[in-house]
Amino acid sequence: MEKKAKIDFDKTFKNYSSKEGISFREEYLNKFLEKGFPNRQMENWKFLDLQQIINKNIGELNFYNDFNKENDLKKIEFIKEFEHNKIIFINGKLEEIDFKFEEKDKVQIIRELKKSKNIIDNEALLSLNNAFNNIFYNITVKSNYELKKPLIVYHNTNDELKYSNINLQLNFLLEKNSSLKIIDLFNDTSEKNFINIFYNFDLKQDAILKNFKLDNSSNKNVKYSFNNIDQETNSISETFILSCGSEFIKNEINCNLNGNFSSAFVNGIFYLEKQKQHEIRTKINHMTENTKSYQLIKSVLDDESKSVYQGKIYVDSNAQKTDGYQLSKAILLNENTEFNAKPELEIYADDVKCSHGSASGNLDENSIFYLRSRGLNYKEARSLLINGFLLEVIEKITDTQIKNFIKNILGLK
Numbered sequence: 001m002e003k004k005a006k007i008d009f010d011k012t013f014k015n016y017s018s019k020e021g022i023s024f025r026e027e028y029l030n031k032f033l034e035k036g037f038p039n040r041q042m043e044n045w046k047f048l049d050l051q052q053i054i055n056k057n058i059g060e061l062n063f064y065n066d067f068n069k070e071n072d073l074k075k076i077e078f079i080k081e082f083e084h085n086k087i088i089f090i091n092g093k094l095e096e097i098d099f100k101f102e103e104k105d106k107v108q109i110i111r112e113l114k115k116s117k118n119i120i121d122n123e124a125l126l127s128l129n130n131a132f133n134n135i136f137y138n139i140t141v142k143s144n145y146e147l148k149k150p151l152i153v154y155h156n157t158n159d160e161l162k163y164s165n166i167n168l169q170l171n172f173l174l175e176k177n178s179s180l181k182i183i184d185l186f187n188d189t190s191e192k193n194f195i196n197i198f199y200n201f202d203l204k205q206d207a208i209l210k211n212f213k214l215d216n217s218s219n220k221n222v223k224y225s226f227n228n229i230d231q232e233t234n235s236i237s238e239t240f241i242l243s244c245g246s247e248f249i250k251n252e253i254n255c256n257l258n259g260n261f262s263s264a265f266v267n268g269i270f271y272l273e274k275q276k277q278h279e280i281r282t283k284i285n286h287m288t289e290n291t292k293s294y295q296l297i298k299s300v301l302d303d304e305s306k307s308v309y310q311g312k313i314y315v316d317s318n319a320q321k322t323d324g325y326q327l328s329k330a331i332l333l334n335e336n337t338e339f340n341a342k343p344e345l346e347i348y349a350d351d352v353k354c355s356h357g358s359a360s361g362n363l364d365e366n367s368i369f370y371l372r373s374r375g376l377n378y379k380e381a382r383s384l385l386i387n388g389f390l391l392e393v394i395e396k397i398t399d400t401q402i403k404n405f406i407k408n409i410l411g412l413k
């Protein structure tokens with residue numbers, strides 16, 4: 001892999017004008033090659049071995065990216081349910097940023113040839129992301145401004161892409177008392193690629209972030225998505241994850257509650273079939289007083305699918321009056337399915353309210369019998385129970401328009 005990665009790196013950046021930018025990327029390439037892809041020997045990857053999954057499902061990766069190639073935007077299916085701003089990626093290349101519904105001086109977009117802030121340097125996949133990104137985009141929402149329309153980031157791949165690694169990265173700054181709603185919408189027609197995504201959100205005082213990650217198009221790709229969220233006083237972050245499309249996907253959320261009365265909410269749904277393997281890993285760091293976090297993850301698993309939830313609440317010694325809640329539940333529709341949960345509490349303060357829990361099981365046969373006695377057939381009864389199980393998570397979404405959009409995706413009422 002090392003030889004192939006270095007050849008593809010030189011090919012990708014052979015015409016790159018910035019020597020400083022090349023040096024920056026080479027440093028991260030070497031960090032990635034030193035560590036390699038994560039494997040089961042690492043604690044955070046004990047349930048799903050990415051190195052093994054890539055070797056088995058993809059084989060040798062192509063790291064080369066042709067950032068000059070033109071892609072056809074006309075083939076993209078844009079959602080029509082509501083008006084929205086757009087960021088469009090096709091096969092890893094950023095094609096368009098369009099904030100046409102917003103005041104021009106309220107949203108600032110800066111392109112940088114090198115990354116100005118290193119969030120977590122010890123992660124191999126973030127090093128890979130830094131190494132093969134050609135441009136880093138920094139998007140700022142100005143103080144006291146709430147976007148008039150949601151932002152949808154279209155993550156599109158087509159059948160021209162195969163056995164390839166693509167890396168995407170966006171950095172968002174939400175200034176004081178600003179607000180952003182962002183939907184990540186994945187539409188893959190490509191097969192057998194490794195897609196590596198990194199977002200950094202910096203929330204200043206009273207800022208509000210609502211991020212919805214929707215991966216529901218069935219495909220054979222392997223994906224990794226990492227969100228880093230830094231929050232100051234009285235800021236709020238809401239993250240919702242719908243995980244059901246790709247062959248393999250791991251979503252990680254690292255949230256730092258650095259300001260008093262800041263709060264973070266993470267809600268997620270696994271709805272898996274066949275041999276899909278999906279994971280959500282969260283770490284909520286309560287670093288100061290009067291912070292709050294809430295996490296609710298639910299799984300519905302069929303065939304030979306597998307879901308994993310690793311959730312950690314960390315409470316610093318300065319974080320008195322912390323309120324942290326974490327719960328995961330799973331319905332297993334087949335004896336060959338597998339659900340793994342690893343809830344953690346690491347607490348160094350004594351005046352806190354923290355809890356965690358996990359449960360899994362089959363559908364209640366008594367409930368199915370009751371519903372069938374009321375005229376429903378078995379399939380209808382099962383579907384009704386599953387819908388009711390998932391609706392608890394959907395109802396946590398605070399934006400009605402986006403909530404209804406996600407309900408339609410899942411066929412819920």
